[in-house]
Amino acid sequence: MAITKTLRRSLPLPDRWSLGAVMIAVIVCAPILAVFGIALFPKENIWPHLIATTLPRYVTTTAQLAVGVGVLAAMVGTGAAWLVARHDFPGRRWLEWALLLPLGIPAYVGAYALVDFLEYAGPVQTALRQFFGWQTARDYWFPEIRSLGAAILVLAAAQFPYVYLLARAAFREQSASSDEVARSLGAGGFARFWRVGLPLARPAIAAGTAIVMMESINDFGTVDYFAVQTLTTGIFSVWLESNNAGGAAQIASVVLMMVVCLVTLEKLSRRKMQFFNLSTRSRPVTRRKLAGWRGYLAMTACVLPLLLGFVLPTSVIMSHALSNAELWLDSRLWHAGLNTLIVCGLAACLTVAAGVFLVYGVRLSGQRLPRLLLPVTTIGYAAPGAVLGVGILIPLAAIDNTMADGVLALTGWDPGLVLTGTAFALVLAYCVRFFAIAQGAADAAMERVSPNLPLAARSLGRSRGQVLTSIYYPLVRGSIASALLLVFVDSVKELPATLLLRPFNYETLATRVHEQASLENLGGAAPAAMLVILTGLLAVSLLARANR
Secondary structure (H helix, E strand, O other): OHHHHHHHHHOOOOOHHHHHHHHHHHHHHHHHHHHHHHHHOOOOOOHHHHHHOOHHHHHHHHHHHHHHHHHHHHHHHHHHHHHHHHEEOOOHHHHHHHOOHHHHOOHHHHHHHHHHHHOOOOHHHHHHHHHHOOOOHHHOOOOOOOOHHHHHHHHHHHHHHHHHHHHHHHHHHOEHHHHHHHHHOOOOHHHHHHHHHHHHHHHHHHHHHHHHHHHHHHOOHHHHHOOOOOHHHHHHHHHHHOOOHHHHHHHHHHHHHHHHHHHHHHHHHHHOOOOOOOOOOOOEOOOEEOOHHHHHHHHHHHHHHHHHHHHHHHHHHHHHHHHOHHHHHOHHHHHHHHHHHHHHHHHHHHHHHHHHHHHHHHHHOOOHHHHHHHHHOOHHHHOOHHHHHHHHHHHHHHHHHHHHHHHHHHHOOOOOOOOOOOOHHHHHHHHHHOHHHHHHHHHHHHHOOOOHHHHHHHHOOOOHHHHHHHHHHHHHHHHHHHHHHHHHHHHHHOOHHHHHHOOOOOOOHHHHHHHHHHOOOHHHHHHHHHHHHHHHHHHHHHHHHHOO
C-alpha cells in the first residue's frame, strides 16, 4: 500500500481534462496517420504502375498549378496591399475592404462563371462574332478556356486576398522612419517598395503565398471542371473509377508530403527573415497622394482583380439565378440547403466545443504530452479534403462492417452502416479539416484572460468546469462565435471531402452546384451557388470587421 501511494505521488495520474485533450488530439491526427498506414500496407500495391504512368504527370501539373497560382496571387496581393496601405487615390477607402470579397466566392464557382462568360455561346464570343461578322469558330482564334492557365487565373483571383490581407497588415505596421531614411537617400517610390517595404513584409507575404499554394493543391472543383489532371483529381480517379483504395492512399500520401515540404520551406524562409521594430514610438507611414492619371491607374490596378474574383462570378451566377426563378421553388434545392445547415452546423458546434476543451485541458495540464500535441492538431487544415476523405472513409468502413457483422451474429439483426452510411463521416471530416480555426480562436481568446481570474474562482471553491463556464466563457464568447461562423462557412464551401464522404443520395449545396455544373447546367446550379456565395460573404464581413 505504501509503495502504491509513493508511485501515485511520483507518477500523478492524468485528470479527465488532460485525457480528453489527448483523445481529441488523437482523433484529429488519426486520419493523417491512416493515410500513411494504408499507403504503406495496401491490399494491392500499384506504386510501380503509378510511377510508370500517371504519377509524374499528376505531380508536374500540381506543382505547375501551385507555383503559378502562388506567384500570381503574391504579385496581385502584394501590389494591391502596397497601393492601399501607402497611397491615397480615388476609391481607396472602399477598395481596402472590397478586395477581401473574393474570399467569399468558392474557386469552383468562379470557374463555372468564367467558362459561361467566355465560352463559344457566351456573351464575349457572341459579341465578337456579331461585331466582326464571323460565322463559326473557324473564322477566328480564341484562347482555350478549359486549360491549366485558366485554372491558375481563376484560383489566383479567388485566393489573392490571403496575401493581400497579410501584406497590407505588414505594410501598415512598418515605421515611417525607415521610409524617411530611404527618401532622404534619394530613393524613389519603386525603390522604397523594392528595397525597404518589400523585404520587411516578406515573412507575411511568404505566409500568405504558402496558404494560397496549399489551397490550390486542395482544389478539386476548378481543376476537374477545366480537365486539369492533378494529384487531387488522381485520388478520385484511382479510387472511384479504378476501385483501388490503396492507390488513392498512395497518391494522398504524395499530396501530404508536398504540403509538409511547402510548410517546412515557409517556416525556414521566415526563420531567415526576422525583422524587429527597435523603436517604442513608431509612427505610421503617411500615405502619398496620387493625383490625376496616377490615381486612376492605381484604382484600376486594384479594381481589375476585384472584377475577376468577385464581380464577374457574382454577376454571372446572379443572372442565371434570376432568369431561372422557378428553380428556387425546387424541393431538392431546399433539401440540400437543410442538409447543409444540419451537417455544417453540427460540425461547427462540435469543432468549436472540442477546440475549447482541448485548449482549456492543455492549459490545466502540467504534463508535456498534451502541450506537444496542441500544435500538431492544426495539421488537418493543411491537409486537402480529398486526403482526409481517404484517411477517414477507409478505416471507418472497416470498423462499420465489423460492427455490423458482430451485431448480426449476436442478434440476427443487421443495423446497416451506421458510420459511413450516415453523415457521421462527413461531420468528422469537417471537424478535422477546420479544427485549426477553432483551436486557434480559443487559444488566442483564452490567452487574453488574466490568470488571476480563474485562480480567484478556484480559491472560492469553483470546480474546473465551473471556471470554464462562469469565468472563461463570458470573456471569450465573441471569439467562440466568430470561430463557429468561420468553421460553418468553410464547411459549406468544402467540396472534395463532401463528394467522397457523403452518403448515397445525400446532397449539400456544394455538391448540388458541382453536380449541376458538371452537367453543363449552370442555370440549375445558380440558386445553390448564390446561397453558397451569400454564406461566404458572412465570413468576409466578419473578417473585415476584425481587421479594421
